[in-house]
Amino acid sequence: MACWCNPGWRSALALTVSLSVAVSSSAFAHSSALTPTPARGAVLVATPTELKIPFDGPMRVITTTLTRANGESFDVAAQAGRSASETLVVVPPALPDGRYTLEWRGLSEDGHTMTGELSFRVDAD
Numbered sequence: 001m002a003c004w005c006n007p008g009w010r011s012a013l014a015l016t017v018s019l020s021v022a023v024s025s026s027a028f029a030h031s032s033a034l035t036p037t038p039a040r041g042a043v044l045v046a047t048p049t050e051l052k053i054p055f056d057g058p059m060r061v062i063t064t065t066l067t068r069a070n071g072e073s074f075d076v077a078a079q080a081g082r083s084a085s086e087t088l089v090v091v092p093p094a095l096p097d098g099r100y101t102l103e104w105r106g107l108s109e110d111g112h113t114m115t116g117e118l119s120f121r122v123d124a125d
Ligand SMILES: [Cu+2]
Pocket: 003, 004, 005, 029, 030, 108, 110, 112
């Protein structure tokens, strides 16, 4: 979870981008992501019907990107809400087995850019 209004966080961001999942529960005082569905790191036996990321305040999600570990990307941008919402819902296409990361970027209610990600695995076999 990144909020650009915290100078200390801003300077540390470059070092911690890859650890955004680990720090997502840190106590930054802005709209932040709550427990997603599926859970982070979940292993699913089928494509999830939807990916849900609730927030503790209004978030206007601007971009969503779903990528497979092999670099393949899936078009889910149209699922990003244009107005502020307290839940991001992404309906993925049928996903072959693999590890996936959903990355999102949005504007918190205070106007600051927030980012986050949700990783999971699909293993139908
Ligand atoms: Cu902020």
